[in-house]
Amino acid sequence: MTPRPEDLLIPRREGLYCPPGDFFIDPVRGVDRALVTHGHADHARAGHGHVLATAETLDIMAIRYGADHAGATQPAGLGKEIRIKDVTVTFHPAGHVLGSAQIAVERNGLRIVASGDYKPRPDPTCATFEPVACDVFITEATFALPVFRHPDAGGEIQRLLRSVSRNPDRAHLVGVYSLGKAQRVIRLIRDAGYDKPLYIHGALQKLCDYYESQGIALGDLRPATVESSVKGGFAGAIVLGPPSAFGEKWARRFPDPLISFASGWMQVRARARQRGVELPLVISDHADWDELAETITAVAPGEVWVTHGREEALVRWCEMQGIAAKPLHLVGYEDEGD
Amino acid sequence: MNRFADLLDMLAFTPSRNAKLALLQDHFRTVPDPERGYALAAIARDLDIPAVKPAQLRELISARMDAELFGYSYDYVGDLAETIALAWPEKGTARAGRNDAPGLAEVVETLQASSRRDGPKLVEDWLDRLDAPGRYALLKLVTGGFRMGLSGRLIKQALAGFGRVDVNEIEELWHGLEAPYAELFAWLDGSGEKPVNAAAAPFRPVMLSHAIDAGDFDKLDPQDFTAEWKWDGIRVQATSERGVNRLYTRTGDDISAAFPDLVDAIAFDGALDGELLVARPGGDGVETGSFSDLQQRLNRKTVTAKQLCDHPAFFRAYDILQDGLYDLRPKPFLERRARLESFVAGLDPARFDCSAMLDFNTWDELAALRADPPFAVIEGVMIKRKLSPYLPGRPKGEWYKWKRDPFLIDAVLMYAQRGHGKRSGYYSDYTFGVWRDPGELVPVGKAYFGFTDEELLQIDKYVRENTIERFGPVRSVRAGPDKGLVFEVAFEGINRSTRHKSGVAMRFPRISRLRWDKPPGEADRLETLERMIDGAE
Numbered sequence: 001m002t003p004r005p006e007d008l009l010i011p012r013r014e015g016l017y018c019p020p021g022d023f024f025i026d027p028v029r030g031v032d033r034a035l036v037t038h039g040h041a042d043h044a045r046a047g048h049g050h051v052l053a054t055a056e057t058l059d060i061m062a063i064r065y066g067a068d069h070a071g072a073t074q075p076a077g078l079g080k081e082i083r084i085k086d087v088t089v090t091f092h093p094a095g096h097v098l099g100s101a102q103i104a105v106e107r108n109g110l111r112i113v114a115s116g117d118y119k120p121r122p123d124p125t126c127a128t129f130e131p132v133a134c135d136v137f138i139t140e141a142t143f144a145l146p147v148f149r150h151p152d153a154g155g156e157i158q159r160l161l162r163s164v165s166r167n168p169d170r171a172h173l174v175g176v177y178s179l180g181k182a183q184r185v186i187r188l189i190r191d192a193g194y195d196k197p198l199y200i201h202g203a204l205q206k207l208c209d210y211y212e213s214q215g216i217a218l219g220d221l222r223p224a225t226v227e228s229s230v231k232g233g234f235a236g237a238i239v240l241g242p243p244s245a246f247g248e249k250w251a252r253r254f255p256d257p258l259i260s261f262a263s264g265w266m267q268v269r270a271r272a273r274q275r276g277v278e279l280p281l282v283i284s285d286h287a288d289w290d291e292l293a294e295t296i297t298a299v300a301p302g303e304v305w306v307t308h309g310r311e312e313a314l315v316r317w318c319e320m321q322g323i324a325a326k327p328l329h330l331v332g333y334e335d336e337g338d
Numbered sequence: 339m340n341r342f343a344d345l346l347d348m349l350a351f352t353p354s355r356n357a358k359l360a361l362l363q364d365h366f367r368t369v370p371d372p373e374r375g376y377a378l379a380a381i382a383r384d385l386d387i388p389a390v391k392p393a394q395l396r397e398l399i400s401a402r403m404d405a406e407l408f409g410y411s412y413d414y415v416g417d418l419a420e421t422i423a424l425a426w427p428e429k430g431t432a433r434a435g436r437n438d439a440p441g442l443a444e445v446v447e448t449l450q451a452s453s454r455r456d457g458p459k460l461v462e463d464w465l466d467r468l469d470a471p472g473r474y475a476l477l478k479l480v481t482g483g484f485r486m487g488l489s490g491r492l493i494k495q496a497l498a499g500f501g502r503v504d505v506n507e508i509e510e511l512w513h514g515l516e517a518p519y520a521e522l523f524a525w526l527d528g529s530g531e532k533p534v535n536a537a538a539a540p541f542r543p544v545m546l547s548h549a550i551d552a553g554d555f556d557k558l559d560p561q562d563f564t565a566e567w568k569w570d571g572i573r574v575q576a577t578s579e580r581g582v583n584r585l586y587t588r589t590g591d592d593i594s595a596a597f598p599d600l601v602d603a604i605a606f607d608g609a610l611d612g613e614l615l616v617a618r619p620g621g622d623g624v625e626t627g628s629f630s631d632l633q634q635r636l637n638r639k640t641v642t643a644k645q646l647c648d649h650p651a652f653f654r655a656y657d658i659l660q661d662g663l664y665d666l667r668p669k670p671f672l673e674r675r676a677r678l679e680s681f682v683a684g685l686d687p688a689r690f691d692c693s694a695m696l697d698f699n700t701w702d703e704l705a706a707l708r709a710d711p712p713f714a715v716i717e718g719v720m721i722k723r724k725l726s727p728y729l730p731g732r733p734k735g736e737w738y739k740w741k742r743d744p745f746l747i748d749a750v751l752m753y754a755q756r757g758h759g760k761r762s763g764y765y766s767d768y769t770f771g772v773w774r775d776p777g778e779l780v781p782v783g784k785a786y787f788g789f790t791d792e793e794l795l796q797i798d799k800y801v802r803e804n805t806i807e808r809f810g811p812v813r814s815v816r817a818g819p820d821k822g823l824v825f826e827v828a829f830e831g832i833n834r835s836t837r838h839k840s841g842v843a844m845r846f847p848r849i850s851r852l853r854w855d856k857p858p859g860e861a862d863r864l865e866t867l868e869r870m871i872d873g874a875e
Contacts, residue, residue, distance in 0.1 A: 146403060147411045147424035149470065166364070167357075173762070247756045247811060251763035259762060267424065268415055269350065276756055276811045278351050290429075313410045320404060 003110045005136045005303065008087075011330050016114060016138075020107055021087035023052075025114050035076075035089065037116025038100035039064065039179055052076050052084075054091055056099025056214065060179065063206050076101070078127070094118040095129030096285050097180030098211060104132055112136040113299070119284070120291050121150075124191065125184045125216050129295075137301035138328065141309030142286045143264050144317075150264055150288040156281045157188045160260065163279050164238060171234040171254035172279070175243030175261035178204050180285050182240055183211040185262050186218045188283075189238065199224035199234065201241030201250065226253050243275070264288070293317060339468055341369055342377050342442045343475035349381075349488065353758040358488065362496035366523070375518025376446045380479055382493050385517055387446060388454040390461055390480040392418055398462050402427050419477035426465050426473055439468050443518070445476060491589040501526025506543035506730040509590040513537045538582040541575060541590040542609055542659050542667070543730035547720060547737035554738070555701045563721050564671065565696040565704055568739055569613040569654055570629045570717040570831065572636070576600070576653055577609035577660070585614075596638045600651035603689035608681065609660040610653070611728075612693070615715070617652035619688055624652070626715050629845075630833040630871075653690050655682050656720075659728055667728035674728065708740060714873065717830070718742045744828040745844075745870060747772065748853060748861040751823040752781055754801040756811040764794055765801040765813060768849070770825050771840075773863045779817055780840045780864060785827060788848030796852070797823070819859030826851035832870050842867050 009018050015027035023033040030047030037043055037053075039060030044053070046065035051058065055075040062069060076082060076091040078101065091101040094116055102115040113134040120129045143150075164172055176182040182204045189198065197220040200208060208218055224239045234254045241250070243261055251257060261277045264284025272280035287295060292314060296304055304325040306314045311327035318325030345365050352358050362381075366374050379385040399408055399422045408425065415421040440448075448460060461480055465473050491505075494512065498505040503526065514537030515522050524530025573588040583604040585594045594601045597614070616627035616635065627649065634649045635641065658678040659667050666674050675695075682692045696719065698704040708719045718741035726736040749770035757766035767786040771779035789797065800815075800823055807814040816822060828850035835843035842864070 145411050145414055145425075146407055146427075147415055147421060149424065149428070151470070166360075246762060247765075249763055254762070256760050257762045259758075269420060270416060272351065274810050276758065278353065278758070280351065310410065310414070313407055316404070316406050316410075 003108045005110060005112055008105060008107055008110060009112050009114070009136075009138075011328055016328075016330065018084075018087060018105055021084040021089070021105070023084060025103055025105075026116065033084075034070075035103055036061070037094065037103060037114065038096055040097070040117070040177075043116060046070070050074065052082070052089075054078065054099045054101050057101070059210060060099060060207070063210055064179075092130050092132050093127035095120060095123055095126060098126045098183070098214060098216070100126060100180075102129075102132060104134065110135050112138065113301075114138045115140065117142070117286055118295075119287050120295055123184055123285070124187045125180070125211060131295060131298040133301075134299060135302045136305060137296065137299045137303075138305045138307060139292060139296065139314070140286065141292070141306050141311050141314045143284065143288050144292055144306070144310040144314040146289050146313070148264060148267055148284075148288045149290055150267070150284045151282055153184075153188055153283045154192065156262070156283050157185070157192050160189070160238070160279065160281060161192060161194060163258065163260075164236065167258055168236045170256045170258045171236070172238050173246055173251065173254060173257045173259050174238060174240045174281070175246060175259070175263070175277075176204075176240050178242055179207050181262055181283070183208060183216060183218060184285065185240065185281075185283060186221070187216060190217070190219045194238075195219060197222045197237075199237055199239040201239070201245050203242050203245070204240060224250075224253075296323065297321075339439055339442055339445065339464075339472040339475055341365070341373070342380070343471035345377060346381075346475050346478070347471060355492065358492065359496045359499060362493065363500045366497070366500045366526070371520050371523055372443045372518035373441055375520060375523060376442045378493070378497075378519055379517035380442070380446075381488060382490060383482075385446065385479075387449040387480070388452070388457050389482055390457045392481065394458045395419070395422055395461075395477065395481070398422070398458060398465070399426070419481055420474060422465075423470050423474035423477055426470075439472060440464050442475075442479075445479065446517075449480070489589065490587075490591045494590070497522070497526060501528075507532075509541055509543045511535050511540075512590055513540055513584075513592060538580040539577045539584045539609075540579075541584075541586045541592075542577070543590070544573065544575065544588045544611060545657075545728050545730060545737065546588075546732040547722075547739045548732060548734065550721065550738040550740045558701075558721075560699060560701055560704070562725070563723055564675070565698060565707075565719050565721050566656070566693045567696070567711065567716045568718040568720045568741065569615060569626070569693070570715045571613040571615040571632055571654070573611075574614040574653070575609060575611055575659075576604050578604045578606055596635065596641055597651045598641065599646050600653060600689055603686045606681070606685065607662050608658065610655050610678070610681075611657040611659060612653050612655040615652045615654055616649045617654075618650050624691055626652075626713055628715050628833075629831055633833065651689070655690060655692050657728060670725040670727065671722050672724045704740075708742065711742070716742075741830075744830055744850070745832065746850065747827050747829075747866065748824050748856060749782060749827050750779055750817045750858045750861045751797075751801075751815050751825060752779055752817050754797075754813050754815055757786070761794075764798045766794060766798070768797070768825070770827060771817070772861060772867060773859075774840075777819065782838070782840045782842055782864070782867060783827065783829070783844045783847040785825075785847045785849050788828070788850055789852070793849075793852055817858060820857065822858035824853035824856040824858055824861050825849050826853055832867060834871055840864060840867075842871065 009016055014024055014029050014031055016025040023035055024031045025035045026037055026043040027034050032049040034048040035052045039057045044061050046069040049071040051070040052074045058073050078091055082089050088106045090104040094100040094102045096117040102113050104113045111134040113132050117140050118129050176185050199222050258278050260279035262281040262283040265271045266280030266282045304318050305328040307328040307330050315325045348361050411425050412421045464476055494508045495505050497508050514535040521533040525532045575586045577584050583601045585597050585601050616631040617624050631649055658674050682690050696707055721738040723736050749772050751768055752771045753769040754765035755767040757764055769781050769784050771781040774780045804816040805813045806816050827847050829844040829847040831845040833843050
């Protein structure tokens with residue numbers, strides 16, 4: 001009898017569950033055994049009995065939640081087969097943030113790839129996404145609308161640097177999520193030849209240190225504290241912090257700040273305006289519409305399951321290509337990574 | 339097209355006026371002719387090109403992508419031009435591998451030289467050759483859909499700053515110039531002579547007044563001044579020359595098209611300064627409508643027969659600047675005034691009259707008149723020096739306005755929004771409400787000034803400590819009968835509004851006092867505001 005994919009992975013309230021392996025992928029609440037694709041808080045939670053993830057993801061969870069975030073942890077090497085009961089799982093790079101992985105789950109010749117969040121385009125701060133042949137491909141749909149076509153990130157950084165040189169009296173406050181986006185934006189700024197100090201909000205410090213320890217050079221980073229401010233108090237400086245900090249008292253130390261935000265959501269003008277963003281930078285760690293389509297074409301799965309985001313548009317696209325597809329209703333995933 | 343697209347984007351996201359001026363000037367400095375001139379025309383809405391209709395754009399996109407996918411996209415983005423710009427498929431279009439994106443000048447000149455029917459075909463070809471920001475700029479250009487929040491005045495100030503000339507010089511010239519404004523830019527660049535104003539019926543920069551302070555009266559001799567009512571309409575200039583009639587706002591925007599009833603009645607050769615009102619002659623003189631009557635006629639490109647009949651436009655003359663060949667502006671006010679009276683006597687009384695002069699000998703007598711105006715549509719008195727020439731701008735010591743006291747209400751803070759620029763870290767924009775039913779506050783207005791820096795700190799602290807919900811940059815603040823912050827709000831006028839949930843709209847609301855002492859339950863009720871409207875009508 002050919003195994004049915006629904007017997008291998010099935011959505012439950014806690015997350016995606018594998019009955020024959022008795023584990024969850026990215027469970028949103030504490031479970032006995034969890035496989036975690038990457039360190040963003042909506043995928044990686046504290047309080048599991050046992051966590052299997054890449055070494056980097058485990059390090060990031062320890063930084064965020066403390067070393068005792070799980071009963072036990074087990075690092076998964078990329079491309080290495082791991083046996084869990086009579087299921088084989090393999091982690092493959094997802095290109096989303098440092099340590100991010102897709103998880104291939106295989107049993108009796110049926111392979112499902114849960115890709116987590118992913119982006120196919122190169123990113124200097126993490127391993128590049130690899131398409132993995134499979135029977136069922138589970139894809140995210142964060143930016144699954146034809147209007148989302150992320151421009152070249154380097155070009156967006158040029159827009160930032162032009163704005164900095166045009167506004168020498170203002171501090172540029174660039175909103176970045178603390179894991180992944182922050183380090184990627186910093187690395188891209190360095191790649192553009194900007195070698196002055198960059199100032200960071202305290203919430204970014206530990207993860208930037210961790211990226212450095214993993215060999216990703218971020219240059220001269222300084223805390224954005226009042227004491228560290230140069231003469232003129234941050235005029236002309238680039239400051240990075242979580243966007244939530246910009247409404248806080250923290251933001252008052254900057255002279256006439258210019259609010260920027262690096263996110264795929266900045267593609268849509270109304271979203272940028274709602275957030276009071278003056279310089280929207282369209283930089284995303286997710287696949288855009290064209291990349292979702294290209295990835296599905298490259299993976300060439302028998303069936304596509306679509307989760308978190310705009311499922312209906314991607315399901316529609318699959319139908320038009322003659323690819324079987326259905327939405328997979330998982331709850332609890334937000335857009336922390338973008 | 340890309341530099342123009344960049345400019346549009348940056349103008350749209352930049353809240354500060356000074357930063358907008360800097361962006362415009364930077365564009366004028368770095369972009370060559372005729373590109374910069376067309377950009378100026380597009381932003382100033384001075385560009386006459388055959389428009390492409392939204393339905394035609396929908397046809398273009400439906401030939402390129404699945405209707406269902408387009409539908410999802412449009413639902414999400416909410417703006418047709420933006421959705422098409424972002425979703426236009428790039429794979430396999432001419433853009434791939436070619437680098438021949440059309441410039442703004444090419445787009446404008448091609449459209450101007452072609453027929454309305456060719457529009458969609460041209461647009462389709464350009465959409466294939468542009469990137470997303472370029473497509474957005476193109477679509478906004480051909481649909482005439484710029485809503486940039488830039489006033490004509492701001493654009494002229496940007497030009498003045500760029501060329502280091504007085505803004506009045508730009509205003510005077512503006513209506514004689516045509517896109518792409520090569521002559522104007524040559525002058526501002528310093529490479530050409532100042533253009534000669536060739537337009538008939540040009541705009542003449544207006545003279546403005548200062549608000550009078552209580553301390554000013556001791557220094558001013560009432561014998562040196564005249565006074566008249568300050569009418570609550572909009573300040574305009576009616577002018578005619580060589581058979582061309584025009585009506586301008588005080589910033590030089592030509593609003594003739596919206597007031598054909600009045601413009602047709604400009605049967606004179608000259609230029610008058612006055613107030614635009616809705617009014618018609620009745621039994622006891624002219625019956626003047628309220629500002630909200632006038633609003634029925636404002637901000638319209640065209641006007642219906644019913645609007646013309648129900649809300650006739652009327653010009654109440656304050657001053658005369660030009661009579662035939664004579665420029666009267668250097669003459670003293672009293673001399674101009676005498677000329678004005680005889681001039682207006684020859685005009686259609688259904689459309690023109692003279693603002694009445696007030697009879698007073700002392701400032702106290704004038705104060706008594708101001709305290710009890712004969713019509714609700716009067717918003718104070720104007721005080722003018724008898725010898726003042728008509729000077730453009732806001733010269734000191736010549737004209738004063740003495741407005742009636744503002745309306746005051748007590749309202750409760752409901753929402754606070756994070757400010758921009760220097761106020762980024764502060765909740766500085768406030769939405770306030772009054773009581774409708776017991777326990778129900780209804781928002782009636784927004785204010786973001788009127789308080790001191792010290793008070794801003796106090797309000798900000800209150801907002802942070804009493805937040806009940808957050809939506810992006812907005813916080814909802816605790817506001818109930820026993821707990822909440824009461825503002826005394828001052829405003830200049832109040833109208834009915836169908837756009838606001840409360841049914842009322844205030845003019846120039848600002849925070850006049852913080853009422854920490856006042857229990858929110860004792861703030862004003864919506865009926866109080868409705869009665870204020872009734873009183874004004």
